[in-house]
Amino acid sequence: MLTKPPMLILDEATSSIDTRTELQxxxxxxxxxxxxxxxxxxxxxxxxxxxxxxxxxxKGHILEQGTH
Structure with a gap:
């Protein structure tokens, strides 16, 4: 993130934190x-x-796609 890459991959980046911290x-x-x-x-x-x-x-297959 310090090098400003053109692509980011975030894998469960907020899975182990509380809701308040997740929002921040x-x-x-x-x-x-x-x-x-x-x-x-x-x-x-x-x-x-x-x-x-x-x-x-x-299991590696797309079941649905769209927006929220």
């Missing part, structure tokens, strides 16, 4: 994700609610 981290991520392609792997809907595109996958 998501605000920081919003700034970092501007102008970048970002893949977010998450189980919590709150983590991906602002995504441009959401894919629901199971």
């Amino acid at each position: 981290i998501q605000e920081a991520f919003e700034t970092m994700m501007k102008g970048r392609t970002t893949f977010i792997v998450a189980h919590r809907l709150s983590t991906i609610k602002n995504a441009d595109m959401i894919l629901v996958m199971d």
Whole structure:
């Protein structure tokens, strides 16, 4: 993140924290994700609610896709 890569991959980046801290981290991520392609792997809907595109996958297959 210090080198400002063109792509970010966040795999369960907020899975082990409380809701208040998650919100603070998501605000920081919003700034970092501007102008970048970002893949977010998450189980919590709150983590991906602002995504441009959401894919629901199971066993490597896309079951659904759309927006929140």
